[in-house]
Amino acid sequence: MAELNTSGKVQPRVDLTAMVDLAFLLITFFMLTTSLSKPHAMDVAMSDKTAGVHMELSDERTVTILLGSNGQMVWYWGLDENPIEGPVAVGKGRNSLRDLLLSKKEEIPRRSVDKKGLMVIVKPGNESSYSTLVDVLDELKIVDVRQYMIADINDMEQAMLRSKL
Incomplete structure (x- = not known):
């Protein structure tokens, strides 16, 4: 910028207009050339309902998580007719679900006959939300549970969910 100095003393000044222009050019250049992080999707295998294939699950290594309204969850270990443990309501905090999964991930291979790892079945209820x-x-990803599936909730489990919440 040009400046008219009318006083008798000469004061040296640095004109920063070119520096500001250069800074905006560099910011624009790096914004346009950078690559933004791409979202990572989780692979979830869903069963084909048209195939009519029924998968047999071991009750010794299966933990089922039922999802209710307002983020509430109920879990049981084993089959729904005669669970080994549960049904028990899980608190709303994520740490309580994480603690449950970590403890079952350690306990189930020790107690299981076939020494396979934990299998988790997630069954969203009629009132559950997608965010839950x-x-x-x-x-499940944080705890590194490698075998899990999403299934439909049946009437017995829906009644179990209502009774525990």
């Missing part, structure tokens, strides 16, 4: 399902899948 995503939170549970995130916890």
Whole structure:
């Protein structure tokens, strides 16, 4: 910028206009050339309902998580007719679900006859939200549960969910 100095003293000044222009050019250049992080999707295998294939699950290594309204969850270990443990309501905090998954991940291979790892079945209820399902899948990924599936909730489990919440 040009400046008219009318006083008798000469004061040296640095004109920063070119520096500001250069800074904006560099910011624009790096914003346009950078690559933004791409979202990572989780692979979830869903069963084909048209195939009519029924998968047999071991009750010794299966933990089922039922999802209710407002982020509430109920879990049981084993089959729904005669669970080994549960049904028990899980608190709303993510740490309580994480603690449950970590303890079962350690306990089940020790007690199982076939020494296979934990299998988790997630069953969203009629009133459950999508964000609750995503939170549970995130916890499964954090705990490193490698075998899990999403299934439909049956009437017995829906009644179990209502009774525990």
